[in-house]
Amino acid sequence: xxFNIDFSKLLGLFAYNPDSPLQFGTLTFLFxxxxxxxxxxxxxxxxxxxxxxxxxxxxxxxxxxGGLFLILLLGVGVVNYGFxxxxxxxxxxxxxxxxxxxxxxxxxxxxxYFKYTNFVLESISGFSGGEFTxxxxxxxxxxxxxxxxxxxxxxxxxxxxxEELPAxxxxxxxxxxxxxxxxxxxxxxxxxxxxxxxxxxxxxxxxPVIGLAVFYLISGVIKxxxxxxxxxxxxxxxxxxxxxxxxxxxxxLAIYGYSIQIYFDFSGYSDMAVGIALLFGYKIIDNFNSPxxxxxxxxxxxxxxxxxxxxxxxxxxxxxxxxxxGLKEYGNAIALIVTFTLCGLWHGxxxxxxxxxxxxxxxxxxxxxxxxxxxxxxxxxxLKESKGLNFVRxxxxxxxxxxxxxxxxxxxxxxxxxxxxxxxxxxxxxxFSQFYGGFPGVTILAFLGVMIIFFPEKMKNxxxxxxxxxxxxxxxILLGLFLYLASQIMMAEMAPPIYFDF
Numbered sequence: 001x002x003f004n005i006d007f008s009k010l011l012g013l014f015a016y017n018p019d020s021p022l023q024f025g026t027l028t029f030l031f032x033x034x035x036x037x038x039x040x041x042x043x044x045x046x047x048x049x050x051x052x053x054x055x056x057x058x059x060x061x062x063x064x065x066g067g068l069f070l071i072l073l074l075g076v077g078v079v080n081y082g083f084x085x086x087x088x089x090x091x092x093x094x095x096x097x098x099x100x101x102x103x104x105x106x107x108x109x110x111x112x113y114f115k116y117t118n119f120v121l122e123s124i125s126g127f128s129g130g131e132f133t134x135x136x137x138x139x140x141x142x143x144x145x146x147x148x149x150x151x152x153x154x155x156x157x158x159x160x161x162x163e164e165l166p167a168x169x170x171x172x173x174x175x176x177x178x179x180x181x182x183x184x185x186x187x188x189x190x191x192x193x194x195x196x197x198x199x200x201x202x203x204x205x206x207x208p209v210i211g212l213a214v215f216y217l218i219s220g221v222i223k224x225x226x227x228x229x230x231x232x233x234x235x236x237x238x239x240x241x242x243x244x245x246x247x248x249x250x251x252x253l254a255i256y257g258y259s260i261q262i263y264f265d266f267s268g269y270s271d272m273a274v275g276i277a278l279l280f281g282y283k284i285i286d287n288f289n290s291p292x293x294x295x296x297x298x299x300x301x302x303x304x305x306x307x308x309x310x311x312x313x314x315x316x317x318x319x320x321x322x323x324x325x326g327l328k329e330y331g332n333a334i335a336l337i338v339t340f341t342l343c344g345l346w347h348g349x350x351x352x353x354x355x356x357x358x359x360x361x362x363x364x365x366x367x368x369x370x371x372x373x374x375x376x377x378x379x380x381x382x383l384k385e386s387k388g389l390n391f392v393r394x395x396x397x398x399x400x401x402x403x404x405x406x407x408x409x410x411x412x413x414x415x416x417x418x419x420x421x422x423x424x425x426x427x428x429x430x431x432f433s434q435f436y437g438g439f440p441g442v443t444i445l446a447f448l449g450v451m452i453i454f455f456p457e458k459m460k461n462x463x464x465x466x467x468x469x470x471x472x473x474x475x476x477i478l479l480g481l482f483l484y485l486a487s488q489i490m491m492a493e494m495a496p497p498i499y500f501d502f
Contacts, residue, residue: 014060021141022064024182024272025225030483032061037279044201044281051173051196054280061178062141069140076110077175080150081168087157088165100158104151111147114139119349142182144346146175148311153189155315166193179277183269185287185307192282200281208468209278214475215467216275218482222452224268225486227445232261235442240409243418248427251419253435257442258409259402260449263292266305285310292401292453295393297363300401308346312339333365340364347408356407363400441489 022029036057043050063070083103090096118134125132153171156162166174166189174192175181200206239246239254246254270287277284291304301309317339324331337358344357378384410416436443467475 016063016067018067021066022061024269025221025486032064033276040280041201044199047197047199052169055169055173055176058173058176058178058181062176062181065182066141069138072140072143073146073176073181074172076107076146076150077172078168080107080154080175081171084154084157084171085165087154088162096158100154103154107147107151111143113137114143116345116349145184145186146181148186148308149175149189152186152311152315156188156190161190170196177277177282179273179280179282180284183266183273184305185270185273185285186311187284187307192284195282198281200283206281209281210472211468211470211475212464213275213278214479215464216271216278217479220268220270220272220275221482221486222268223264223271223449226489227449227452228261228264228268230445230489231257231442231449232265235439236261240411240415243415243422246422247431248422248425249429249431249435251422252427253432255406255419255423256402257446259292259398259405260446260453262405262408263288263453264449290453290457292398293394294397294401295390296367296397297360297400298367300397301360301364308343312343316342329368333368336364336368337361350411351413352407352410355413356404359404359407 022032040050040053040057043053059070059074062073066073080103083099087096087099087103090099114137117137122132122134153174157165165171170193171189173196174187174189177192180187201209236254236257239250240258243251267288274284274286285307287306289303289306291300294300294303317335320335320338321332324335327334338361340361341354341358343360344353344355347353347357378389406416406419407413410419467478470478
């Protein structure tokens with residue numbers, strides 16, 4: 001028999017291609033993942049060997065995605081581990097504080113150089129009226145996420161949450177784990193690292209893990225690869241690229257469509273990350289909890305990007321709140337505004353992100369200051385806490401969140417008045433009835449997205465429990481069917497996850 005094997009293409013799997021970096025969900029990624037899982041499960045009985053393989057596999061995946069920025073990732077991990085060791089061994093309070101601040105400045109400085117240098121220089125040029133030529137600075141994949149990982153590790157050492165430090169290889173696996181190094185969730189060292197010593201997949205608790213993993217993987221495939229990518233590439237991106245080419249109705253539909261897109265893009269990626277981690281015997285945080293069912297902006301942030309919200313609460317808001325405790329409720333409001341303005345800046349180096357974060361902070365700050373007044377007002381008109389009142393709050397909250405996403409989505413603030421003008425002056429209700437004829441696929445998938453967003457939690461849990469009881473062969477067939485469905489719906493162009501840019 002004559003086997004024509006192109007070894008150059010096979011070797012190409014191990015090389016970084018800057019023109020076509022590896023992406024989650026592609027056939028190449030699935031092929032590499034399947035090979036990695038096979039080897040990992042062969043090595044699984046030996047804890048040390050499997051952990052070392054997973055570390056090397058994670059580094060390989062990152063190299064396929066980010067190329068030589070792998071060196072930066074390794075450097076960040078090793079340097080922070082070393083300073084964490086010094087911080088752990090130092091007993092003097094002042095020296096500990098200086099060490100911590102030194103590493104905060106170094107890590108934030110590194111993040112700032114790659115992410116904010118051009119933004120700062122452009123802003124200075126804009127204020128001074130000069131011309132600006134951007135510096136050739138490439139943003140490393142996942143730097144916002146792994147910098148926050150190492151910072152949480154240092155903060156937890158400073159707050160004496162560790163009785164003993166992890167080994168260097170265990171720490172490096174935590175920092176570089178391929179499932180969430182690119183776009184989160186931002187897990188904690190004290191939650192992730194101990195799992196390398198637990199044989200989850202062969203334990204009693206591990207029996208339903210594969211079914212749970214398949215649930216998250218299918219959820220991610222539906223959200224990210226089927227719904228989000230399709231509606232963004234076929235409609236939403238076109239409108240936001242040039243709002244004036246579209247009617248006010250189409251602009252309005254794109255605004256609400258983007259609310260679906262960004263949620264399904266990020267939660268879909270996060271679901272796939274959770275599912276992949278489970279296949280390797282690790283539990284990472286479920287990053288979303290039905291955020292569009294929130295009844296306030298504060299409630300939204302308890303349900304959206306939970307790992308970031310938790311990070312901001314523990315390491316930014318709480319220290320600010322303590323420092324401003326003399327101002328009582330005003331201190332809380334100020335702490336919220338500062339925290340979420342910085343949250344916006346963390347998301348990206350544009351004024352749109354900063355304004356988006358500041359709006360959320362101001363809304364929550366005003367809510368804190370007006371809490372007593374609102375309670376009195378509800379009592380005065382005879383309204384009490386009820387499902388009806390929560391529905392109204394939820395409706396208002398969803399619309400506030402959706403409208404503020406505009407600042408998050410536009411690439412220049414000049415497009416904000418364009419969109420506003422189209423929606424207020426060029427709104428043609430007849431376009432609603434014609435929309436399906438022009439965009440049938442977008443309409444159907446957007447409607448499916450709305451159904452999933454407001455899907456009852458009890459039914460979702462029943463599906464999850466059913467999959468956790470299913471045999472492995474059935475789970476494999478089911479996952480294969482959804483991957484096949486995704487391949488039929490997906491465009492030739494695959495949209496990278498939105499949060500890869502952060």
